[in-house]
Amino acid sequence: MSALEIAAAVRSGERSALDVVEEHLTLIEARDPGLNAYNLVTAEGARAQAAAIDAAVSAGEPVGRFAGVPLATKDNMCTRGIPTTCSSRILEGWRPPYDATVVTRLREAGAVSVGKTNLDEFAMGSSTEHSAFGPTRNPHDPSRVPGGSSGGTAASVAAGFTPLGIGSDTGGSIRQPAAFCGVVGMKPTYGVVSRYGLVALASSLDQVGPFAANVADAAALFDVIAGHDPLDSTSIRDFEPTAQAVLEAGVDGLRVGVVKELAGGSGGVPGLAADVLARTAEAVEALAAAGAVVDEVSVPSSTLGLSAYYLVMPAEASSNLARYDGIRYGLRVDGATTAEMTTATRTAGFGTEVKRRIMLGTYALSAGYCDAFYGKALKVRTMMLEDFARVYERFDVLVTPTTPTTAFELGARTQDPLTMYVNDVCTIPSNLTGHPAISVPFGVGDDGMPVGVQVLAPASHDAQTFRVAAVLEAAA
Amino acid sequence: MRTLTSLTPTPNAKSPVSLRAVVERITRDEVVHVARLARLDLADDEIDQFTQQLGAILEHAADVEALEVADVEPTSHPLPLRNVVRADEVSESLERDEVMACAPDVQDGQFRVPPVLGERT
Numbered sequence: 001m002s003a004l005e006i007a008a009a010v011r012s013g014e015r016s017a018l019d020v021v022e023e024h025l026t027l028i029e030a031r032d033p034g035l036n037a038y039n040l041v042t043a044e045g046a047r048a049q050a051a052a053i054d055a056a057v058s059a060g061e062p063v064g065r066f067a068g069v070p071l072a073t074k075d076n077m078c079t080r081g082i083p084t085t086c087s088s089r090i091l092e093g094w095r096p097p098y099d100a101t102v103v104t105r106l107r108e109a110g111a112v113s114v115g116k117t118n119l120d121e122f123a124m125g126s127s128t129e130h131s132a133f134g135p136t137r138n139p140h141d142p143s144r145v146p147g148g149s150s151g152g153t154a155a156s157v158a159a160g161f162t163p164l165g166i167g168s169d170t171g172g173s174i175r176q177p178a179a180f181c182g183v184v185g186m187k188p189t190y191g192v193v194s195r196y197g198l199v200a201l202a203s204s205l206d207q208v209g210p211f212a213a214n215v216a217d218a219a220a221l222f223d224v225i226a227g228h229d230p231l232d233s234t235s236i237r238d239f240e241p242t243a244q245a246v247l248e249a250g251v252d253g254l255r256v257g258v259v260k261e262l263a264g265g266s267g268g269v270p271g272l273a274a275d276v277l278a279r280t281a282e283a284v285e286a287l288a289a290a291g292a293v294v295d296e297v298s299v300p301s302s303t304l305g306l307s308a309y310y311l312v313m314p315a316e317a318s319s320n321l322a323r324y325d326g327i328r329y330g331l332r333v334d335g336a337t338t339a340e341m342t343t344a345t346r347t348a349g350f351g352t353e354v355k356r357r358i359m360l361g362t363y364a365l366s367a368g369y370c371d372a373f374y375g376k377a378l379k380v381r382t383m384m385l386e387d388f389a390r391v392y393e394r395f396d397v398l399v400t401p402t403t404p405t406t407a408f409e410l411g412a413r414t415q416d417p418l419t420m421y422v423n424d425v426c427t428i429p430s431n432l433t434g435h436p437a438i439s440v441p442f443g444v445g446d447d448g449m450p451v452g453v454q455v456l457a458p459a460s461h462d463a464q465t466f467r468v469a470a471v472l473e474a475a476a
Numbered sequence: 477m478r479t480l481t482s483l484t485p486t487p488n489a490k491s492p493v494s495l496r497a498v499v500e501r502i503t504r505d506e507v508v509h510v511a512r513l514a515r516l517d518l519a520d521d522e523i524d525q526f527t528q529q530l531g532a533i534l535e536h537a538a539d540v541e542a543l544e545v546a547d548v549e550p551t552s553h554p555l556p557l558r559n560v561v562r563a564d565e566v567s568e569s570l571e572r573d574e575v576m577a578c579a580p581d582v583q584d585g586q587f588r589v590p591p592v593l594g595e596r597t
Contacts, residue, residue, distance in 0.1 A: 094578060095577075095578065096578075097570050097571060097574040097575045097577075097578065098570055190554045190555060191554075191555050204552060204553045204554065230562060233557075233559075233560040234553075234555060234557065236555070303539075304539055304540055304543075306536070307536055307537040307538075307539050307540040308540050310533060310536070310537065311537055311540065318514060325515075326580060327579070327580075327587050327589055328578065328579050328587055329578035329579060329580075330578075330580075331580070332580035332581065334590070335590060336590060336591070337590050337591050337592065338589045338590050338591065338592045339515070339592075340590070341589070341590050342515050343515045343516065343517050344517070346514075346515050346516055347516055347517040347518075350516070352522075355516055355518075355522075355526075356526060356529065356530070358514050358516065359507070359510055359511065359514060359516070359526055359530060360530055360533060362510045362513050362514040363502065363506070363510045363530065363534075366510065366513065372541050373534070373537060373540070373541060375550060376540050376541060376543055376545060377537075377540055378550035378551055378552055379543070379545040379548040379549070379550050379551075380540055380543070380545075381550070381551035381552075381554075382548050382549055382550060382551040383545070383548060385551060385554075416529075417529055417532075417533065418532055418533060418536060421533075432554075433554060434554025434555065435554075459554075
């Protein structure tokens with residue numbers, strides 16, 4: 001059953017929310033030991049919330065749009081009184097004193113969070129292998145990664161543990177695992193979904209977004225979590241989420257651009273696999289068959305995205321992660337002075353990938369190098385914004401692969417960070433520009449693993465990505 | 477007016493990473509220095525590993541480093557940020573006890589830390 005079907009059945013009294021939740025908890029208990037999608041299953045809280053929803057339905061009181069629908073919550077979203085680890089030893093045992101806005105909104109909508117899902121530590125990674133609590137595995141093939149960093153949420157939705165999931169996307173951390181796991185994942189326009197209570201990685205890139213098994217559920221989830229939040233100073237005012245309203249609109253006459261640099265040609269981004277490119281080309285053909293006007297388009301600066309991102313993201317991360325000093329929350333390892341205590345705490349609490357990015361960011365911001373690296377990366381962002389603004393004068397949406405390849409084997413890329421970073425090459429531009437983008441499943445690769453196709457749109461045109469995704473879903 | 481040519485990296489920017497170039501990118505001493513700034517205590521093998529890996533990542537970023545972009549304004553954020561203020565009204569705030577309960581060491585409602593003065597920096 002889809003999320004919307006479950007909610008309708010619960011609202012009408014046809015199904016009990018408690019039964020629905022119990023069914024999903026049983027599945028998690030049986031199958032999650034082999035996948036490790038969850039850092040924590042909050043069974044008791046989920047049962048209590050479901051029982052309250054059933055009581056409200058019996059009493060004829062209003063219940064929310066997602067009444068009784070099980071939800072996976074990425075473990076970098078603050079949940080009051082419930083451990084929030086970011087899959088890091090440095091936050092093990094921390095119970096936040098407040099809820100993230102997205103957590104509050106979804107609870108008010110009746111969605112029942114069944115637990116906190118695994119991620120690459122502090123969302124730094126593309127495989128969910130960099131977790132202090134062990135890797136998550138891909139439900140389609142447990143020898144392969146689910147992608148990352150929202151790999152636990154993607155695996156939960158793909159395995160049928162929950163119809164809905166919440167993730168965060170700094171360089172592709174929703175879209176890439178969605179593609180690897182064969183589900184729908186979407187990164188909204190920066191500022192459309194509140195970041196209040198999302199543990200910060202890179203504040204100018206981070207965005208919270210929806211996961212679902214189908215486009216209609218993802219659109220409904222987006223419409224619930226989008227909207228202004230006074231607790232987030234970067235939240236856009238007056239944004240009206242309309243994703244659900246455009247799902248039937250079709251693409252007749254829509255101008256679709258195929259980004260040349262991400263289509264496998266010479267002079268473009270290297271390393272895009274033939275099977276992924278073939279599925280993407282078929283997706284574009286499907287849009288043309290549905291009436292879209294398709295043309296190839298060049299976005300020259302997109303080839304610089306990866307380099308710019310791996311300067312901006314670590315720079316912001318090194319600054320954001322300075323807060324883990326052993327003083328106000330989380331781990332403390334004793335030392336004779338505060339400086340020694342902080343150093344001992346960070347050294348023991350952070351994993352290797354986090355240390356690597358803190359080092360990279362600290363270096364990129366240090367005296368003598370800041371202008372050459374961080375300063376120039378910020379200029380690449382301007383060039384990208386200008387490039388995309390020019391392209392969007394002629395096109396409504398752009399289509400690219402979501403990832404260069406299908407899901408790879410566990411351990412295949414952990415030794416060389418650059419081979420891991422290259423995973424993000426198609427998803428990064430949307431984070432640097434703040435634009436919305438969705439990944440929708442479109443067939444499988446030569447290895448039988450899911451392939452994701454990405455649809456990009458200009459800022460605040462989030463609904464367009466769902467509109468196109470609905471057509472692709474129907475054609476896949 | 478910026479032209480498309482300014483988008484083109486120098487011809488050798490994406491050439492295969494030579495060991496020599498990597499060694500020149502970042503030295504072991506710099507890694508030790510940066511680790512101290514970041515309050516991380518790296519083991520010897522970690523210093524070697526990071527020297528090599530950070531060098532390779534910075535080499536990859538040579539395409540950005542090589543750009544001639546003096547006339548391009550930087551973008552630090554996707555939105556034009558303005559300071560946001562709210563009405564000066566009393567509203568709910570976090571529970572003090574709940575916040576302090578998260579801390580590793582508390583005394584008299586305050587965070588307690590080891591000595592700060594006299595420490596080596």
